[in-house]
Amino acid sequence: MSVTQAARPSGREVNALRPLSIVTGFTRHAEGSVLIKAGDTHVLCNASVLEKVPPFLKGQGQGWVTAEYGMLPRSTHTRSDREAARGKQSGRTQEIQRLIGRSLRAVFDLEALGERTLHLDCDVLQADGGTRCASITGAWVAAALAVRTLLNNGLVQRNPIKDHVAAVSVGLVNGRPVLDLDYLEDSGCDADMNIVMTGKGQFVEVQGTAEGETFDRPTLDGLLDLATVGVAQLVKFQQQALDLAQSKG
Amino acid sequence: MSVTQAARPSGREVNALRPLSIVTGFTRHAEGSVLIKAGDTHVLCNASVLEKVPPFLKGQGQGWVTAEYGMLPRSTHTRSDREAARGKQSGRTQEIQRLIGRSLRAVFDLEALGERTLHLDCDVLQADGGTRCASITGAWVAAALAVRTLLNNGLVQRNPIKDHVAAVSVGLVNGRPVLDLDYLEDSGCDADMNIVMTGKGQFVEVQGTAEGETFDRPTLDGLLDLATVGVAQLVKFQQQALDLAQSKG
Amino acid sequence: MSVTQAARPSGREVNALRPLSIVTGFTRHAEGSVLIKAGDTHVLCNASVLEKVPPFLKGQGQGWVTAEYGMLPRSTHTRSDREAARGKQSGRTQEIQRLIGRSLRAVFDLEALGERTLHLDCDVLQADGGTRCASITGAWVAAALAVRTLLNNGLVQRNPIKDHVAAVSVGLVNGRPVLDLDYLEDSGCDADMNIVMTGKGQFVEVQGTAEGETFDRPTLDGLLDLATVGVAQLVKFQQQALDLAQSKG
Amino acid sequence: MSVTQAARPSGREVNALRPLSIVTGFTRHAEGSVLIKAGDTHVLCNASVLEKVPPFLKGQGQGWVTAEYGMLPRSTHTRSDREAARGKQSGRTQEIQRLIGRSLRAVFDLEALGERTLHLDCDVLQADGGTRCASITGAWVAAALAVRTLLNNGLVQRNPIKDHVAAVSVGLVNGRPVLDLDYLEDSGCDADMNIVMTGKGQFVEVQGTAEGETFDRPTLDGLLDLATVGVAQLVKFQQQALDLAQSKG
Amino acid sequence: MSVTQAARPSGREVNALRPLSIVTGFTRHAEGSVLIKAGDTHVLCNASVLEKVPPFLKGQGQGWVTAEYGMLPRSTHTRSDREAARGKQSGRTQEIQRLIGRSLRAVFDLEALGERTLHLDCDVLQADGGTRCASITGAWVAAALAVRTLLNNGLVQRNPIKDHVAAVSVGLVNGRPVLDLDYLEDSGCDADMNIVMTGKGQFVEVQGTAEGETFDRPTLDGLLDLATVGVAQLVKFQQQALDLAQSKG
């Protein structure tokens, strides 16, 4: 079998993102609310401004950015247990919400934020692979909307957001590097990376896992190249969504 | 002050429901998926068909209908703790999901369903009062969509749904009975009832609570009258949504 | 079969309460202690005065009334799991203790109570149906005894209890409305209501559930009539128990 | 101060038990039900016969005897947290219920019991010291009542109970060994032992703790002597309660 | 069968301890760190000095000594569940850590310690019976090392340790009293005692359990004699380890 000729299940090119949609103001109470759709992966990202900081930061003159993540029980092909009913968050959930928090903090000037917390809730309404990457990309937009309000209200003096941050998955499918895996590709791939980068193209997080086959250095290099292209496009989408929200606002 | 002249904050008549919208097929994996909007209260109701029953029903030749309920942390005016992170569901959450389950079962022929479970997940994306009533009303539509698939696939032979079930709140606001309270009215009312009724106008659940002032029998009678009118309208909306989904289908 | 001729298992008239006994001072440490027996349902209701309020009430110049409920593992026909051993209270337990707390608060002047908590513990020693109603009826007497001590000691200046509160169940058994269901009737009934009312006959809580058959408005009206009669008698028993305790005191 | 002249707070002799009362049949559902009162310590001991054994005993042709222990929140001078609400049993609770279970098993022929479990629930209604000892003494009577029913019904062929088991506390109060400490003595004593013995005067459990002062061998010997006297009396009370229950039976 | 002639599985005399080794300074961060080996039972005992006391001691001018105990999952012959993964400590674990804490406190002058906590962590790396006794014996050495540092640094003015404390098990194996049971003897013995004593030979804790056969007073006396001999030897080993650590220091 000639793997190089096999098309992707979605018909996309190897370096093509899924259709992306970023709806701002999806819910009304959050200071920033975004529904991000990367193909069939839909994540509601709400940014809440809380006028307090965690105990370890009290009186330090700086703020905090943190995240929580969840999947609705029937966001997946078959129903998963509700974590609130089971009484604990899975290791996977904790791993993802820690990743989202670290990624956002990498582009925040926490002193400029002041002694308050920006709490990001990323809830997956529908899943088709890449939910953690969509969460990071969407959470940044929600955070930017919340910060805009703080700036407009004079609650912060200078913009605490230093740069964009966005994330994309890349992986080896049938031995070929592809960008932005959907569930079908993700569940069958040999290796899988989630790459978080800034608007300037700096790396924030690099998380690669050999799912079935270990991979060599040239393969790793190729995957990093692909991700760099993908994140650059996501950053443009983020900016467009922000600009559009402002013109509506 | 003459309370009888005070308009409702929303400008609605005392016997007017909030604008209602029922979007079917909101997510793609669930056997039945509905986004119900009662004014600013938005609940995603997903019905999952599980080919198993709880232990106490094994081998009894009948099915089960059950529900879980949750609020996204920032569905509310100020952010609430995530129940999965706190490690347990609140008493309120459990009370509501037990109510939804009982209400749906009241109109189900569990033998006709066969040995399978219809699991309803009601997740509040945005809250403005009346989330438990919207959950019941929306869950019935999601259940009906899931059952339609079972019927179409020949997995059940006769319709296990015997009648509609829908719910509405009524309450005493400034001494006056009003229908379908929003958050502003709900948090300031004297008494509050949630009424669950069938399409034929039979009562399924009657839950009234004196929040501030206890109430007498004529007041109770007036509230029940109002609810009867409201549920009848909700049932019509349910049927329209189902008919529309079929014509699209 | 002519249902109207069938006697109740207990031989009681349809509008007859079970034999009621209220023993005050059943345990010695609680500020108010009552063993209430409604037929074979025995509930120990202890009222504790705690010189603190929950965090949300600190510095508000008012008190709080709350309740906890539990069933001893072998209070029931077959042994139930101990909730402390299972590590959580069931949804049913939480629902009942929330109901008891709300019912008591409906007749309390929380400002007159001062910044303290009246904590009611209702523990079922033996169950035969109607445990939540017996808990409310008994808890009110325990609360009144605790308040009497506060008044006698000059810790509160005016009586924070505005009226009696008591509760009774009513239900449809074989199509006929009956008062104060025991376990045998409760487990086989078509519909079941728990009604909480004040000494003046005002409604505090109305909770009706169609267990097997939904019910129409005239049926609902009949059940409410029956409950009104029953609660009026319970209130008299409460007062007698209080008077007797005082004469002994 | 001459400690030898100081009377006990209760006025009891150093070798006197508290007034003991054993009420059989206190609740109606348990196969054996006993309310034991040792002075102001009141424990409800219910024995349940369960027709199953724990997994590690399945198919071994023998039964099991186990116990659970709890204190009602207001059994004590000041209200304690409800363990079911806190979500876990304290170390003390677990220690006590393990002790009760081991003590009872020491006098049981588990093969004669057959593949069933005797589950003992010891719930403290009112506490004044010595609750674990009263629980053991009362649980044995409840167990004997339950076994009597099994024998009468022909469910077991020979008596699985080989001997009595009862328990008493002894301690050093103001340097003097005393029997059956109440709460006042217990909270101020130097050393404290709980001794579990059989009807034949054999030791089952010996648990001594230096609370304030360590103790020497002659002191230990004196405490053991005292306990031996006390348990012998408790065993007589157990037998009287059983005989009385039979004559009533 | 003549049980008196049967040798112990280890070939030891009935009154012989297992080979004992106490390595001080096993880990580097703890204020006192000891690896104690009693035959094949190896326990790491770390003493931490925490500059705070539990809430109930705040502002009382005295310190606290407490302990926690754990077994590594594969310290035993077959792997046990990890308690952190199961989400709770077993009753046995809690019982043991409470025993260790009480034993150490019996020889501490808590006022001399000042408002700080000495926290002892006893973690079993390899188990072959007698882990609670080895924990107490080792924890005392770790505590003494930590206290030595406090004295050397002038943080405490007088030695808060009043005496040694050490523990040993004794039991009836094949009807014969033996000292310091290993796992093989422990799992087959008739009765089993853990005795905690001070350097001066005073009793701190006496915990005896009839595992298979209840025991009479002469047997109990014989077991206590044996334990007295054993603890005296353990105390000498403790002192040697301390002296050696000082000469190295």
Place this chain on the structure above:
Amino acid sequence: MSVTQAARPSGREVNALRPLSIVTGFTRHAEGSVLIKAGDTHVLCNASVLEKVPPFLKGQGQGWVTAEYGMLPRSTHTRSDREAARGKQSGRTQEIQRLIGRSLRAVFDLEALGERTLHLDCDVLQADGGTRCASITGAWVAAALAVRTLLNNGLVQRNPIKDHVAAVSVGLVNGRPVLDLDYLEDSGCDADMNIVMTGKGQFVEVQGTAEGETFDRPTLDGLLDLATVGVAQLVKFQQQALDLAQSKG
């Protein structure tokens, strides 16, 4: 400031590992037991062979490899809470044990293992940075020892281990890439990567995080180069430890 001239706190070259020691047979019950010391980081890695597989693998004709991780409370500079006492494992703990399990599985032929589980317990006795990497490197040796026993006993027919797997951290300290960070470097570094590789130099996991500063592609490339050198040395140490264990065996 000229960062290039600053020596590492330990005096090591930028590409030098810490002194490594791998003691096999550290405990006696586990099928494979290894104490690995990477400088002052000491981890006990025990491999247990369990003759069962998780439910999702039952009857699939293949085995499973999984891991659990823990830190003793005083393995760190200041005492951390015991996870078993807190009642849950932290997100960090779960993240690490999932990483260890995935890393080991990447070099296992699960079919060759047969329907059994290799359970790896990695418990940190003393921590000085890099505990997850030491855990992986040590766990592989413990796994290899356990597998050797299975092969020797004829329980598996062919070696299920396809290659070595080992891990090392690299990071940017004062802008300079360094290998195998200790705690002092780790807590002050700008970026930090954990790289898991096979004996053949293939990548298994690549996890990089910008702690303080995001990093560019050339920096990432440099870090990967450094890790490749480090893992190759670790693999040699693993083989030496295995060979030595065999010659002793």
